[in-house]
Amino acid sequence: MSGGDGGESTAAADPTYTASVVGGSGFTGGELLRLLYQHPEFSVVQATSRSKERKTVGHVHPNLRAMDLRFTSPAELEPVDVLFAATPHGVSMERIDAFREAADTVVDLSADFRLDSEAEYDEWYDGHSRPDLLAESEYALPELNRGNLPGADLIASGGCNATAAILGLKPLFDAEILAGDEQVVVDVKVGSSEGGAGGGDASSHPERSGIVRPYAPTGHRHEAEIEAFLGTSVSFTAHAVDMTRGASATCHVYPESPVSTGDLWGAYRDAYAEEPFMRTVAGGGGVYRYPEPKAVAGTNYGEVGFELDPGNRRVVVFSAIDNMMKGSAGQAVHAANLALGLDETAGLEFAGLHPVGAP
């Protein structure tokens, strides 16, 4: 279906591709539905949900009350051009054949196909049922590997915390400011939507509001992605803080050779000057002088920045994204745009809000 009141005025012509969202009643599934509903090139023909079957999309996602669609069972998938899977980790690997039968292109937002080999997978997770597809699937973090995406038919969209860390650190490796054998501390702060819809006592408002709460202080599975795609080991620790959307990574690194602020600007300019969704924010005046999740809330933009600490021979790198967008649904649509040869920014132009509270 075409985006009723929203889509008509923006779409120059009828949408070109049909799409479905498996797992549409979760937070990430809802974000996909929103993006596809207002995307000029997609029309959503199916959204599945086990728990909300037959409910309208708007019953669960109040921002989509205008969308004329009801959740259906995931057991019967309609044929589409692109299927987006927003299911819990482990589901996609079990259902991947059905997904690929239903759709020419599958974009999976779980961790199931992000790593390249069974050995890597087993180090961080518990047994993969379809290891044969690990090498075949394409990891999608366009700023890292957009060249691999055109024509890809099985895409594993990058994880939120990994995306934040990689976006911040990658330019330093590319510019050979870091060599890969230094200690890299990645201290992450994330919002409550990372826990997904539902969640237990720890996610209830009285227990979750106003917190700075360490969770998975070590051994977070996103370390696997960062290490796989950055080619270095990182010391990763995540904290839950009081926002709904957003992931902020502060990386503390110690280059072997002296580095100047000019070198750092150069590294980030080389990496992102041509990237439509990346901004470098480092100092300057005003209120927003470094990357902040709330400056990109609701958008597919990522902000990176840095400060040099000469006394400690340290570089502090900041990175901020909306975990629901650049960290999941936005990145998945970005990848689909590239896979299908569309304008890569299509459907992802929303600039964000100012002011916005706890996004």
Next chain:
Amino acid sequence: MSGGDGGESTAAADPTYTASVVGGSGFTGGELLRLLYQHPEFSVVQATSRSKERKTVGHVHPNLRAMDLRFTSPAELEPVDVLFAATPHGVSMERIDAFREAADTVVDLSADFRLDSEAEYDEWYDGHSRPDLLAESEYALPELNRGNLPGADLIASGGCNATAAILGLKPLFDAEILAGDEQVVVDVKVGSSEGGAGGGDASSHPERSGIVRPYAPTGHRHEAEIEAFLGTSVSFTAHAVDMTRGASATCHVYPESPVSTGDLWGAYRDAYAEEPFMRTVAGGGGVYRYPEPKAVAGTNYGEVGFELDPGNRRVVVFSAIDNMMKGSAGQAVHAANLALGLDETAGLEFAGLHPVGAP
């Protein structure tokens, strides 16, 4: 200028109208700039600011870092098709001749031209310097008076709290459920952006977070607008609560004659079934069963709903808008769309986010 990365993919052709924003560094001004920047029919040629002259728009509004424009002095206005004035109350009446000289259409977001007569104005404010224009200007709350807007060249965009109250109550008067001589209590809860950028001690985060704070418990100036355009006296009280965007009005009314839930559904259906930005939400299941500001945060949508209290012969009416959008900048762009004969939803299609924190 045309909306760089944002505008290109949505605009079918070059923008048709030039626009400027006077008072562009305030919150409302920033919201106008965002909407116009991504609007398919407008290009922004000037944004003025006394305090931020020569700074980039993105310096103040981090969501607009991609916008290639610097604030200029309000003393020199460039000729445009439409000038939006987002200045403090009292400024527009002093500068209105300059505004009208610079632009064919002026949309004022302050209270300066909202009331119809000097007598009404003097009852609530302190002396009007251009009373001759009060009758000439058109109040803009399209759901109330869209018929007056096509071709209007001096538009006074409705105030946020007044808009919330009027949208909730108007259908009851139109359906003659209320006659105008009943007591009407309007209990409003608003976010911190209503105070505008700046603000004193009471707006600082430590003092302002987590509050339910009565402000202007009686005699709020928006009472004037409500009374003028609804034709009834209301008992208005506003509270500041912990959100950034949003205005929620709960209206307690006591119809003289018995009224059924069906009557109420009928009244709201008659009023809003054809309105592109209005939704009626009254009961049903799920989490979002009545209007909530966070369900419309960042959008130009308004939600209204109600519940019947037979024991007290009361009807409780709920209304929720984003004060920065439907309550100011969105309403102003909506009015401009109508004044110029454009698709009234142009540039206002954003559906909002779910989940979103304190919007």
Next chain:
Amino acid sequence: MSGGDGGESTAAADPTYTASVVGGSGFTGGELLRLLYQHPEFSVVQATSRSKERKTVGHVHPNLRAMDLRFTSPAELEPVDVLFAATPHGVSMERIDAFREAADTVVDLSADFRLDSEAEYDEWYDGHSRPDLLAESEYALPELNRGNLPGADLIASGGCNATAAILGLKPLFDAEILAGDEQVVVDVKVGSSEGGAGGGDASSHPERSGIVRPYAPTGHRHEAEIEAFLGTSVSFTAHAVDMTRGASATCHVYPESPVSTGDLWGAYRDAYAEEPFMRTVAGGGGVYRYPEPKAVAGTNYGEVGFELDPGNRRVVVFSAIDNMMKGSAGQAVHAANLALGLDETAGLEFAGLHPVGAP
């Protein structure tokens, strides 16, 4: 046990009374444990919990990690002087004989024994299993009826929203500013702790943060308490807002006869001048000019205030309490102090914090 690090320095002598808390792992139960732990006259000998049996109190309530006590099954109650029941509505009436066998004095924090007659109860709830005790039990809202409490052995502590409303309105009835036949609107805003520990999707942080959400817009059961103890019908509507603790009631009333600000000051002075926990806050300068929940967060204090709206012949009354304290656990301890003939402020002296965020 006596309050380890906390109690030693404040208690002049050994505690006089033993106490137990049935339902100690809920929010209200935890608040009772905190108050009793640091109370100079009580020592806690038992805290029960079905779901947390054998866990330490500090496992659930991190502020009480120093307390050397584990939850036990509610099936075996130890004999104590005072038993506080913080169980869900309906439990106390089933277990009341066991409670009274275990303790000389029972303070129930549920709604089970708040109303005076089976007829009243049946109007709002579903069948009472021990209607014989309804007349025998004493409702406790000390500012309303402290004279009934000395020696009482079955006390029903007043509910949070009812307490807020009654504290605000009662002085107007006592002063005959209201007669009882006027329309009284009570518009309440409450924090997330009112939902108790646990809670479903609607209480999860992403859905609950930043809201102004109508809940039980009409027919709230606290209306029963207000009507029973104020002797008038009220139009009650509650909204959930973004704070954890706190209940704020705004009452809109229309006295028949003209009333002055002096009359109102007089009414509140007469009611509360001698009350150790009540403050009247009405206008004046500074940031905190009317009652606010965050000004009393964590305390047993209540604030009331008002403003006259001559144009509408209206009086707006504001009332703010901490729903966990003056609205439940604090009020229960206050009642126990009075029942036992102790200093009524014992263990309830905490003045609260400034600044404090979303309390």
Next chain:
Amino acid sequence: MSGGDGGESTAAADPTYTASVVGGSGFTGGELLRLLYQHPEFSVVQATSRSKERKTVGHVHPNLRAMDLRFTSPAELEPVDVLFAATPHGVSMERIDAFREAADTVVDLSADFRLDSEAEYDEWYDGHSRPDLLAESEYALPELNRGNLPGADLIASGGCNATAAILGLKPLFDAEILAGDEQVVVDVKVGSSEGGAGGGDASSHPERSGIVRPYAPTGHRHEAEIEAFLGTSVSFTAHAVDMTRGASATCHVYPESPVSTGDLWGAYRDAYAEEPFMRTVAGGGGVYRYPEPKAVAGTNYGEVGFELDPGNRRVVVFSAIDNMMKGSAGQAVHAANLALGLDETAGLEFAGLHPVGAP
């Protein structure tokens, strides 16, 4: 004056010492007034404020409305036993002779007298007007150096971020798990009260809510304190997050020699087993498994914890305090208790709240 309704029931006898607070209208000054007002051994005889002269204490600090005291000019200091200075950095060094003339014991909460030598001071600040007193003053972080405090007459209370970092790291140095030449990353998250009353645009609620905002990413002056008293260089970075009170430090350290979880438990047990205000929280079940600011909000308690990351040979250390209490006013009163030979927990027993929102 003695603490009216609050003090009477806790104080076994009349307060022993008179006290004054210079700079009583700021946040830290208000917290001192609250603690001293309810302290069994102190009576507050003066609170000064330049901006709020002649206003009541309760006008500024709504939790202290019951306190019968008005701010006076700092120009005329009354003689007291103990003077607490809660003035901006730089003020105490100018007025120190007047302070010492007025009081036998001066407790300064600013950074003016925290460092030991003019050389150290000049490295981080701009010129000290009374370097002669740097060696004479005693730094107060009782868990670090309580032995120095009895009888001290010029005390420099430790800074909030430094206190959080030192409390977390010190046991690792004492246990020789760290030697002092390792890289130590200290990644801090703090609440808005650290900015003090007032604050500019960046502190306004719309800009400040919901943030993860890097501030002073490098070169924070608290690094000086940490380095001076821990004897090692640290890489310090602070972020502002959405809470009012609280400082949370996550320290990432890499011991040279292998270390076990048992070694770490031993180190923290040795350091804090006898400390009345310290708790070690490391893993276990439930919601609160590591240190969290909200678990200690409003209290003088500190929580420390850790997790071993064998893959990276890293130890992650967590530390949480209330920046207004253990990080300033509480620590100052704790120091005064020790200086005067009182029970060190006197007036500091408040256990904190559960649940509590954004504290």
